[in-house]
Amino acid sequence: MKLVTRNLVPNGPGSVKLxxxxxxxLWDAYNLIAVGDTVEAVTARKIGGRDTERVKLTLEIAVQSVEYATEDSLMRVRGKNQTKNE
Incomplete structure (x- = not known):
């Protein structure tokens, strides 16, 4: 795993970009993420009816649960989006 950025405060909150x-x-990330953390991720969403357009969104999720499927190497983070929709 590559550590892109690190902003840590002794005995306080911090952030890392992995x-x-x-x-x-993904297994390592699963073990690092805890309930109550905030996870930021980029995704795409289809907007429109007949002429759909893909829009890139940045989500900031307040973690409620984290799951890891070993057979598929998939990690699922569940929670509520903290950013407003545009």
Missing amino acids: LPQIEDD
């Missing part, structure tokens, strides 16, 4: 490079990195 870039998984192999499947085992």
Whole structure:
């Protein structure tokens, strides 16, 4: 896993930006993320009816649960989006 940025405060809140490079990195991320943390992720959403357009969104999720599926190497973070929709 590549550590892109790190902003840590002793005995206080902090943030890190991680870039998984192999499947085992998701397991490490699963063990780092806890309920109550905030996770930021980029996704795409289809907007419109007949002529759909893909819009890139940045989500800031307040973590309510984290799951990891070992057989598929998938990590699911569930929670509520903290950013307003545009």
